[in-house]
Amino acid sequence: MESGLEACLGMSRKWDAREAGREVAKSSILNLNEPPKFFLLFSTIHYEADGGFQELLKGVWDVLPKGTPLIGGTVAGFLNNYGCYTRGVTALAVSCPGMDVAIGFGNNTKRNPKKAVKKSVSMIKNGLSNSRYKNKFLLNFVSGASVMKIPGQGYTRVVDSGFMSKFIMQAFGISQYLLQKGVGREDEIFEETANKLPDYHMILGTSIDDHKGINNYQFYNDHVLTNAVVNLGIATDMDLDVCTTHGMKQSDVHFKITKLSRNKHIIKEINHKPARQELSDILDWPKDFLNDKTMTHTIIYYPISLKRHGREVPVVMPFILKDSIMTPCVIDDGEVSILTVSGDKIIEALDKNLQSFQNFTPAFGLCSTCMTILDTLGNQINIVRDKTSSFFKDTPFLMIFCAGEGTYSPRKEITYANMSFNISAFGKQRQLF
Amino acid sequence: MQDPIANVLDDLLKLDDILACMVARRNMISVMPTDSTDSFKPEINQVWDIIKRAMDDVFMVIGEYSQTGLGEMDFRLQDYEVLFYVFPDTENALVAIVPALANKGLIAVEMENSRREICKIMDENEKEKMTVPA
Numbered sequence: 327m328e329s330g331l332e333a334c335l336g337m338s339r340k341w342d343a344r345e346a347g348r349e350v351a352k353s354s355i356l357n358l359n360e361p362p363k364f365f366l367l368f369s370t371i372h373y374e375a376d377g378g379f380q381e382l383l384k385g386v387w388d389v390l391p392k393g394t395p396l397i398g399g400t401v402a403g404f405l406n407n408y409g410c411y412t413r414g415v416t417a418l419a420v421s422c423p424g425m426d427v428a429i430g431f432g433n434n435t436k437r438n439p440k441k442a443v444k445k446s447v448s449m450i451k452n453g454l455s456n457s458r459y460k461n462k463f464l465l466n467f468v469s470g471a472s473v474m475k476i477p478g479q480g481y482t483r484v485v486d487s488g489f490m491s492k493f494i495m496q497a498f499g500i501s502q503y504l505l506q507k508g509v510g511r512e513d514e515i516f517e518e519t520a521n522k523l524p525d526y527h528m529i530l531g532t533s534i535d536d537h538k539g540i541n542n543y544q545f546y547n548d549h550v551l552t553n554a555v556v557n558l559g560i561a562t563d564m565d566l567d568v569c570t571t572h573g574m575k576q577s578d579v580h581f582k583i584t585k586l587s588r589n590k591h592i593i594k595e596i597n598h599k600p601a602r603q604e605l606s607d608i609l610d611w612p613k614d615f616l617n618d619k620t621m622t623h624t625i626i627y628y629p630i631s632l633k634r635h636g637r638e639v640p641v642v643m644p645f646i647l648k649d650s651i652m653t654p655c656v657i658d659d660g661e662v663s664i665l666t667v668s669g670d671k672i673i674e675a676l677d678k679n680l681q682s683f684q685n686f687t688p689a690f691g692l693c694s695t696c697m698t699i700l701d702t703l704g705n706q707i708n709i710v711r712d713k714t715s716s717f718f719k720d721t722p723f724l725m726i727f728c729a730g731e732g733t734y735s736p737r738k739e740i741t742y743a744n745m746s747f748n749i750s751a752f753g754k755q756r757q758l759f
Numbered sequence: 760m761q762d763p764i765a766n767v768l769d770d771l772l773k774l775d776d777i778l779a780c781m782v783a784r785r786n787m788i789s790v791m792p793t794d795s796t797d798s799f800k801p802e803i804n805q806v807w808d809i810i811k812r813a814m815d816d817v818f819m820v821i822g823e824y825s826q827t828g829l830g831e832m833d834f835r836l837q838d839y840e841v842l843f844y845v846f847p848d849t850e851n852a853l854v855a856i857v858p859a860l861a862n863k864g865l866i867a868v869e870m871e872n873s874r875r876e877i878c879k880i881m882d883e884n885e886k887e888k889m890t891v892p893a
Contacts, residue, residue, distance in 0.1 A: 341773060372774075403868060411872065412865040413774065537862045619860060697864075704867030705831075705844075 329564060331422040331752075332358045333690035335406050335722035339414040343377025346415050347385020354419040361391045362419035364427045364558055366465070366692070367398035367545050368726050369415040371535035374400075379543050379550040382415065387548055394419075395429040397556040399467055399533040399544035402697035402727040405711040407718075412536070412700070418724050420690060424563040428453020431546045431556045435469050439511045442555050443518040450523070450559035457561035462526040463750065465558040465692065466519050468512040469551075470532040470729040471654065473539040473645075509591055512730045513634075513655035513742045515555055520734040526559070527568045527735045529750045530742065531694035534729040537701070565755040567686065568733040571679040572746035573671030574629050574640045579664040581608055583632075586659050593651045600649035609664070616646060627702075629665045629745060632657040640665055642698055642744045654730055655742060667745055669703055676710055679747045680717045689753040691723035694731040696745045721753075761793065767876045768792040774869060776861040778803045778839070782877065784851045785818035803839075803856055810836060810856060817843060822850045835859055842866070844874045846881070853877060 336354030338346040346369075355362060365386075373382045379400075390396070403412035430449025432442030450464065516530045533542040544551040581604070585595035596604040606616055609628060616625060625643050632639045634657055645652035693714070700707055714723060732742035733750070741748075764782060769792050771780050779799040782790040792798045796807075803810075813836055821829060825845050832843040832852075838859050843852040853874050857866055 339770075341770075403865060409872065410868050412868040536865055700868065701862065701864035704864045705871035707868060708871065 329422060329424050329689070331420065331424075331564065331689050332360065333418065333420045333722045334358050335408075335416065335418055335724060337406065337408055337411075337414060337416040339411070341372070341376050343373040343379070343381035344385040344388075346373065347382040348388050349385075350415045350417045351386040351389035354417040355390065358419060358421050360421040362394050362421045363425050364420055364429070364560070365390060365394050365396040366418045366558065366724070367396060367415065368401045368404055368417070368724070369398070370403060370411070370413050371400050371541070372413050373415070374535075374541065374543075379545070383545060383548050383550060386417075395427050395558070396547050397429050397431075397465070397467060397545060397558050399469075399556065400535060400542045401531070402534050402537055402729070403700055404727060405707065405714070405725045407715065407720075407722055410707045410711050416724060418690065418692065418722060422562070422564070424459065426454055426457035426459060426561045428559045429546065429557060430559070431544070431551065431554055433551065433554050435515060435553050435555050436508060436511055437553070439515045440518055443515055443522065446555050446557045447519055447522045450557050454559050454561045459561040459563050461562050461564065461566055462523075463560040463562070463566055463752075464519070464523060464526045464528045465531070465750075466516055466528055466555065467531045467533060467544065467557070468510060468515050468555045468730075469544055469553045470510040470512065470534040470542050471539055472507050472541065509652070509654055510730060513639075513732075516732055516734070516742060517740060519557075520740050525736055527566055527750065528733060529568055529692060529694055529748050530730070530732040530734075531726050532728040532730040534697060534727075537697055539729075562752070564689065564752050565686070566750065566752045567683065567755070568735050568738075568748065568750045569679050569682045570731075570733045570741040570743060570746050570748045571675040571682075572640055572743050573673070573675035574631070574665035574667045574745060575671060576631060577664045577666050579608055580661060581605075581663075582661050583657075583659040586657070587650075590656045590658070591653055592647065593653060593657075594649070601651045602646055602649050605651065621646070627667060629667060631663050631665050633660060633662065634658055634742075637739065637741075640743045640745070642696075654744065667702070669706065672699055672702060672745070673709055673713070676713055676747050679749050680713065683717065683749065683751050685756045686751055687754045687756060688718050688721050688723075688751045690721050691718050691749060691751045693723065693725035693747065693749045694728050695725055695747050696731060697727040697729055698745050700727050702745075762790060763880050764790045764877050765793045767873050767880070769798070771855065771869065771873050772798055774866070776857050776866055778856045778858065779807070780853070780855040782851060783814065783818070783854050784849075785815055785822055789851060806837060806839060810839065810841060814841060814854065817841070818850065818852070821845055821852060825850055842870060844870050846874065846878055
């Protein structure tokens with residue numbers, strides 16, 4: 327690349343955390359002639375049991391030049407130039423003369439997201455305050471939802487006990503504040519970050535484990551964090567763009583959310599009736615069809631098009647609390663509709679997204695997508711990899727599977743969605759005549 | 760010398776939700792993990808016999824349709840699911856037993872990786888056989 331940019335993608339499938347850390351760092355910087363300007367590290371949850379993430383980072387820093395800005399965290403899986411994986415660790419290292427980089431973090435995202443954003447954004451602003459480059463980018467990577475352990479039921483997505491549901495709903499705020507268990511609040515964090523950095527192009531990813539929603543971790547240099555937001559800020563002379571697409575289609579099934587919880591996270595009533603049963607009736611599902619066993623095979627294929635400040639927010643409903651339905655983000659009440667999604671539509675959404683970059687010669691790419699796409703496509707996710715690979719060709723790309731994702735750019739409005747493809751590409755925009 | 764296919768199975772078996780795995784065909788388990796059934800998760804012992812019988816019946820279908828593009832099959836028995844990833848144009852499959860409530864999407868990605876690795880090993884073995892003088 328004439329800009330002197332070098333990007334290299336590494337990975338390791340070793341089980342031992344320390345060895346995997348060394349291997350992923352070594353393979354990421356192997357082909358770089360200059361020390362990397364930044365290092366993104368994403369891992370599946372497996373190293374939690376096989377040495378721990380501190381060991382993984384130690385392994386990385388055994389090899390990575392000291393002082394390299396590093397952020398990342400746990401994801402459900404990833405795909406890259408090498409393949410698709412739901413176990414292992416991957417990294418993207420980039421060196422480029424025409425680029426300034428800053429990283430930032432903020433703690434206690436579930437307790438006080440605004441404070442976390444204030445800190446992490448100020449670190450980015452300070453770090454890039456002297457940059458002369460006009461194109462700005464931010465990777466916003468946020469700790470995702472974590473489930474509370476329900477006495478007698480363990481970790482579950484459907485709580486049938488009325489007493490326990492009432493307790494969870496009443497304790498929701500307390501649990502969120504004291505234990506930092508509950509929704510990730512990544513939508514609030516992303517919105518606040520975009521408000522504070524309006525001239526940036528942004529991509530959002532949310533940290534998660536293997537879809538169980540028990541633990542997730544974020545990486546910031548040599549620190550392993552929980553309930554944190556980590557940011558990578560880039561100012562560069564390269565062209566860059568971001569795009570979100572999703573394959574969800576509006577159905578003719580509409581209903582009205584008539585009662586929300588105070589924190590606007592729990593749908594209590596639909597059409598003035600208890601939400602869970604009314605949703606089942608609207609969808610013509612048999613009574614008690616929606617339970618822990620059927621949850622992942624049913625409800626994720628019926629996302630709802632919710633509304634937030636007039637924007638469409640297509641999301642999957644992740645938890646049932648007796649008669650109520652919890653949503654992953656803050657929503658408004660009113661008229662909404664059921665969406666449908668299929669494997670074909672998901673692939674079409676990817677095509678549409680890549681199409682938006684047709685006048686772009688990429689140097690590297692960073693993408694976030696939804697782990698429910700992994701649930702839907704399974705091993706057919708290789709179609710996504712092959713299509714993404716034919717766009718990026720030999721240039722490194724990395725797509726992480728998250729629990730809530732989105733993009734923002736000064737030209738487009740903010741987008742937060744589930745089951746979406748979010749692509750950021752760096753390179754050269756071809757001039758159209 | 761260790762069988763490289765057994766190493767792939769060992770790796771797959773390290774995933775929490777893979778309770779047992781093997782390369783098999785009808786009435787025959789071709790390759791087991793290095794420690795054979797000892798490395799299977801203990802909970803599988805109580806249903807192993809019935810699952811094995813059901814597997815043999817599924818392999819009849821695989822034998823019938825593998826040449827016409829049958830790629831994957833699965834069945835649920837009690838609290839378990841058995842996944843079959845057929846090796847193209849053969850009657851052999853990579854078989855894994857997983858809990859019925861496991862996230863099959865995540866498992867499917869690693870099953871596919873293992874199938875591809877095993878196919879590559881099989882191809883290499885085939886090539887070696889062809890180049891060894893009689």
